[in-house]
Amino acid sequence: MLLRDAIRETAAVLASAGIEDARLEAEWLCETALGLKRPQLALQAGRTLAPTEAERIHAWGARRAAGEPLQYVLGETDFYGLTFKVGPGVLIPRPETEKLVELALEALAKFPLSPGLLATRNTQHETFASATVLDLCTGSGCVALAIAAQLATRSTQQETVVCAVDLSPDALRYARENQTALGIPGVRFFEGDLYAPLPAGLRFAVITANPPYIAPPLYDALPHEVKGHEPELALRADEDGLAVFRRIVEGARERLLPGGWLFCELSSEHADPARAILSRHGFTEIGFLPDSFGKPRFAVGRAPAA
Ligand SMILES: C[S@@+](CC[C@H](N)C(=O)[O-])C[C@H]1O[C@@H](n2cnc3c(N)ncnc32)[C@H](O)[C@@H]1O
Structure with missing residues (x-):
């Protein structure tokens, strides 16, 4: 043929x-x-x-x-200029999530702590002296690896700059494969529930997260191509879709350095409740920013300065 x-x-x-x-x-x-x-x-x-x-x-x-998603059949997809391996068991990175990488990089560029000071703050964790970003719900590792790749172009350090967590061992298998294939050493992956697997006391300048946020009735109505193939753990969340976000915010203050930023992808209908949750937990500079297609999508809050 x-x-x-x-x-x-x-x-x-x-x-x-x-x-x-x-x-x-x-x-x-x-x-x-x-x-x-x-x-x-x-x-x-x-x-x-x-x-x-x-x-x-x-x-x-x-x-x-x-009906299998094209990216699963191909075994890969592009995100922030990098090619990521994907397949059953891990969410396919979406183009709108790329903005999370940009928000984190912009915040880091403005962060008042120099890398030296940041290292001092985390001295009790010798292997994480330069950890600056925590990516929760990392999935394929797309956000964490894209941020680390960009930071690597700005520094000669080979240390861990990004910590990344996921509850799913299947997702983390892809994340680690992607790290090896892309040759980006500056990310350390942890398996577990949100902040639970991280070393005690480790704090970050920026926390990023793209958690599951689809409320049960909307999840039930998703097209078969999504619901029938991509993991439910990656998509569905109780309490109007905000159950995981609430827990992320509850734990964030303890994991952010003073003046550190939290950026979390949600859906446009979450704007008001997300702002209220951030405000209740003492965040400042609260916002709900659009993705690069103009759709409101990212809850933002800043930990108060010390
Ligand atoms: C929407 S996906 C995002 C994946 C990736 N960050 C991206 O943007 O493509 C959500 C991820 O959160 C993970 N997850 C769900 N609940 C979690 C929890 N309690 N702690 C850690 N990870 C969780 C899922 O396994 C899934 O990989």
Whole structure:
């Protein structure tokens, strides 16, 4: 079979399964299945596929047509300019979450403590002397690794700069694989419930989190492509979707340095209750910022200065 025929046949299979961008997705599937880059796909359109190549494309097309998310079939997705391995057991990073990385980097750039002072504050933790960011609910590690990659370009330090936590061992397996594949040493991953697995007394300049925040009735109404494949633990949260956020805020003051920032992804309907929760816990400079598509999404609060 020629590559161009495989693309056409895959597109037809996807279109008959009701997939909107069938041709584009077929090209993506073929490109990744053959390890090609986009211009090579066009250049090699007339090449005959090896039987194993044709079989892989056929199998991937069938999985996608059955409703599996494209990124799970491809086994990867892009986030903040980096490629992350994903698959069953871990949430697929979404483009709107990239703003969380930017918010953290902007806050760090303005943070009143120099890296030296920060190190002094955390001296009791020799291995974490320069830990500056905590990423809760890290999933694939996308936010933590993207922040660490950016910080690495600004410093020659090879120490841990980001601590990252997730309750799911499956998610952490992807996070650690991503760390190795991307070659970003500055992140230390912990398995457990929010702050529980962190060394006592360790404090951060910035806490980021993209927790589960979909309220049960909305979760039940999610499309099968999401609900039937991505982990419930990553998506669904009780109490109008704010159960995990509440616990993040409750524990944040104890884990932030004076003047440190908390940034948490939520949904636009959470704006008012999220502000109220932050205010109740003594945060200042409270806000609810839009993502890069203009949708209100990020609860922000600052711990009072000492
Ligand atoms: C919405 S996903 C976010 C994943 C990743 N940060 C991202 O933006 O793609 C939420 C993550 O929180 C984790 N999680 C849920 N409850 C948790 C808890 N109590 N403590 C730590 N992690 C939790 C889930 O396993 C999941 O990986």
